[in-house]
Amino acid sequence: MKRVGPLVFEKDLNAPSARVAAISLLALLLAFSAAALVFLAYGVNPAQAYRTIFIETMLSPSGFAEGVRRAIPLLLIGVGLVLAFRVQFWNIGAEGQLLLGAVAAAGVALFVPLGAPFKLLLMFAAGFVAGGLWAALPVLLKLLLGVNDVLTTLMLNYVAVYLVGWLIHGPWRGKSALGFAYSDKFPAAATLPLIPGTYVHWPTLLLALLAALGVWVVLARSGWGYLLRVVGDNPEAASYARLPVFATVLSVGLAAGGLAGFAGVGEVAGVHGRLLDAYQISLGYGYTAIIVAWLARGNPLLAVATALFMGLVFASGDVMKISLQMPFRVTDVFNGLILFFLISTERLLYYRVRWRPRRERD
Amino acid sequence: MEAWIWSATLRALAFGTPILLAGLGEIYAERSGVVNLGVEGMMALGALAAFAAAQLSGEPFLGVLAGTAAAAAAALVFALTSITLRANQYVAGLALTMLGIGLAGLLGKPYEGTPLANTLPESWFIVAALLLASILWFFLQHTYWGLLLRSCGENPETADAMGINVYAVRYSAVIFGGVMAGLAGAFLSLAYRPSWADGITSGLGWIAVALAIFSAWHPLKAVAAAFLFGALYHLSYRLQAYVSPEFLKAMPYLFVVVVLSLSALRRGPSGAPEALGTPYVRGERR
Numbered sequence: 001m002k003r004v005g006p007l008v009f010e011k012d013l014n015a016p017s018a019r020v021a022a023i024s025l026l027a028l029l030l031a032f033s034a035a036a037l038v039f040l041a042y043g044v045n046p047a048q049a050y051r052t053i054f055i056e057t058m059l060s061p062s063g064f065a066e067g068v069r070r071a072i073p074l075l076l077i078g079v080g081l082v083l084a085f086r087v088q089f090w091n092i093g094a095e096g097q098l099l100l101g102a103v104a105a106a107g108v109a110l111f112v113p114l115g116a117p118f119k120l121l122l123m124f125a126a127g128f129v130a131g132g133l134w135a136a137l138p139v140l141l142k143l144l145l146g147v148n149d150v151l152t153t154l155m156l157n158y159v160a161v162y163l164v165g166w167l168i169h170g171p172w173r174g175k176s177a178l179g180f181a182y183s184d185k186f187p188a189a190a191t192l193p194l195i196p197g198t199y200v201h202w203p204t205l206l207l208a209l210l211a212a213l214g215v216w217v218v219l220a221r222s223g224w225g226y227l228l229r230v231v232g233d234n235p236e237a238a239s240y241a242r243l244p245v246f247a248t249v250l251s252v253g254l255a256a257g258g259l260a261g262f263a264g265v266g267e268v269a270g271v272h273g274r275l276l277d278a279y280q281i282s283l284g285y286g287y288t289a290i291i292v293a294w295l296a297r298g299n300p301l302l303a304v305a306t307a308l309f310m311g312l313v314f315a316s317g318d319v320m321k322i323s324l325q326m327p328f329r330v331t332d333v334f335n336g337l338i339l340f341f342l343i344s345t346e347r348l349l350y351y352r353v354r355w356r357p358r359r360e361r362d
Numbered sequence: 363m364e365a366w367i368w369s370a371t372l373r374a375l376a377f378g379t380p381i382l383l384a385g386l387g388e389i390y391a392e393r394s395g396v397v398n399l400g401v402e403g404m405m406a407l408g409a410l411a412a413f414a415a416a417q418l419s420g421e422p423f424l425g426v427l428a429g430t431a432a433a434a435a436a437a438l439v440f441a442l443t444s445i446t447l448r449a450n451q452y453v454a455g456l457a458l459t460m461l462g463i464g465l466a467g468l469l470g471k472p473y474e475g476t477p478l479a480n481t482l483p484e485s486w487f488i489v490a491a492l493l494l495a496s497i498l499w500f501f502l503q504h505t506y507w508g509l510l511l512r513s514c515g516e517n518p519e520t521a522d523a524m525g526i527n528v529y530a531v532r533y534s535a536v537i538f539g540g541v542m543a544g545l546a547g548a549f550l551s552l553a554y555r556p557s558w559a560d561g562i563t564s565g566l567g568w569i570a571v572a573l574a575i576f577s578a579w580h581p582l583k584a585v586a587a588a589f590l591f592g593a594l595y596h597l598s599y600r601l602q603a604y605v606s607p608e609f610l611k612a613m614p615y616l617f618v619v620v621v622l623s624l625s626a627l628r629r630g631p632s633g634a635p636e637a638l639g640t641p642y643v644r645g646e647r648r
Contacts, residue, residue, distance in 0.1 A: 038465065038468065038469075041469060042468055042469060090452055092456065141619075141622075141623055141626075145623055145626035145627065146626055146632075147622050147623050147626045148572075148575060148622065150399060150452060151568060151571060151572050151575070151618065151619075151622060152618075152619050152622065154565075154568055155565075155568065155572075155615040155616070155618045155619050156615070156619065158565055158612065158615040159612045159615050159616055162608040162609070162611050162612035163608070163612070165608045165611075166606055166608035166609065169606075169608065170606060170608075287456075287460060290453070290456060294453065326468065327467055327468055327471050327560070329463070329464045329466075329467030329468045329560065330464065330468055331464070332460050332461070332463055332464025332467065332468075333460075333461060333464035333465055333468055334464075335457075335460045335461075335464065336403075336457050336458070336459075336460035336461025336462070336463075336464055336465075337461060339453065339456065339457035339460065340439070340443060340454070340457040340458075340461060343443060343447075343449035343450060343453050343454055343457065344442075344443045344447050344449055346447075346449060347447055347448060347449075
């Protein structure tokens with residue numbers, strides 16, 4: 001028990017959800033206050049910046065739709081990361097897995113002659129496999145050799161970026177792309193329908209929501225979910241109890257990479273309609289999704305809300321770029337600050353705060 | 363022929379220098395028990411602060427000072443979250459990288475595209491990095507203070523029981539890591555480029571983290587590893603006529619994966635500090 005003025009802090013390891021929500025909110029508020037200082041340093045009035053963001057992103061229908069569009073890949077990847085972080089697979093490589101999904105989808109779209117529904121289905125299947133395999137390599141290296149997964153997944157992001165670059169400058173460069181580096185436009189059978197007037201490719205959105213629900217059911221109600229929790233909490237005990245640690249972690253890696261692959265398919269088939277520069281396909285969804293998963297505190301259903309929130313933050317980056325002439329890097333500042341304050345306030349989760357003014361005689 | 367070898371060695375040394383500088387700092391931080399994955403972010407901040415200060419004052423040495431100070435301040439923030447508040451070190455490092463790259467990209471926008479008026483020669487940094495590596499090796503392996511640092515990374519409980527202030531040691535090691543990352547950033551923006559551009563660090567900070575691992579946390583082996591890395595990188599540039607440029611650009615990152623895997627194949631202990639990555643809580647059992 002600690003006393004700070006009239007407040008008493010008591011240790012309480014079971015954090016009720018109200019406290020979790022309050023502390024998450026506190027972290028977000030602190031992050032946005034710190035971001036205001038950054039705006040000042042950049043020479044933008046923070047009050048004006050937040051008013052612009054709020055009115056043009058949160059309150060305008062087109063701004064909100066843009067946030068939803070950004071939330072689709074964030075949710076798919078975030079759900080995968082919820083799984084990955086459960087088993088201590090530090091997947092920082094979702095960015096690359098997303099790009100591989102985009103590459104596989106583009107390959108199917110451009111070169112496989114198939115009819116309307118099957119083509120898209122095959123694109124999603126190929127994207128899942130490609131993303132999953134891109135994640136499987138670091139998982140295998142970690143499981144077999146103990147190689148640090150943060151570094152390998154991250155290095156493979158760069159490799160994926162240059163792979164996309166090579167494809168669009170070289171073999172897959174479009175015949176119609178005069179002087180520009182991108183592939184030909186996908187045929188109609190390989191593009192996703194949009195909600196009219198927006199870039200929201202609703203089939204992927206539906207898929208993402210189903211993924212969140214599915215992972216929640218699996219984690220809470222299935223034997224595999226139980227296995228996941230045991231392996232994540234104590235891998236030594238799990239392998240001592242002869243639980244299939246290797247297979248569990250590998251399958252989690254495949255699933256997490258596959259979901260990121262789905263996100264890549266959605267971006268090229270829904271938004272762009274062609275394979276183009278890696279930094280145009282994804283502006284760091286793979287990294288932002290880490291916050292989606294962390295803010296959701298490992299709960300895939302909560303990830304729906306946190307993905308939407310981070311999607312709106314992303315969309316506000318667009319607004320700031322246009323209205324305030326700030327570079328898009330401003331979203332990285334938001335991301336970094338939010339993550340910093342989230343983990344810094346985590347210790348508060350385990351304390352109960354009470355109002356106990358000191359009595360006169362004590 | 364001889365001229366060719368000389369120039370190739372020089373380029374390899376130049377490319378290896380930022381990795382070596384930042385890698386040495388990371389070795390110190392990790393030897394004290396703290397993994398700081400924020401090297402990339404600290405390096406970006408250091409590079410920007412160095413460039414801005416050098417450009418505004420016209421004095422490149424002030425740039426070096428500003429670069430190291432900025433990166434050290436970033437490291438202090440990381441130390442607060444990961445050591446005092448005991449946040450997950452991996453996630454705190456990632457947050458630092460995002461924040462550092464974001465801040466540098468945002469605040470550096472006015473400086474983009476202008477060449478630096480007064481630059482520093484690359485060779486100074488190369489020589490400084492080599493000298494620092496040997497000093498840091500001697501300090502770490504052969505002095506009492508080095509022993510203190512290592513004991514905090516191997517067994518902080520025992521160190522604490524011996525009267526060593528584990529928190530103070532870890533704080534100093536992490537901040538020192540920041541200084542070194544800032545120096546690496548200053549090298550990039552004052553000597554190697556010499557200019558400022560968003561994305562100037564291009565993953566070098568991450569390679570420095572990898573360097574700490576595959577040099578088995580040993581400052582002298584880090585020298586060899588950094589320059590082997592620089593040589594491979596330079597060699598890949600020599601292949602430009604035969605291979606596509608994208609493949610060449612992807613090479614260093616593939617090297618890291620391959621080298622990390624190969625060094626994991628070594629038999630025996632990896633040399634990783636025992637308590638690496640675990641926050642120390644006084645009076646709590648691990």
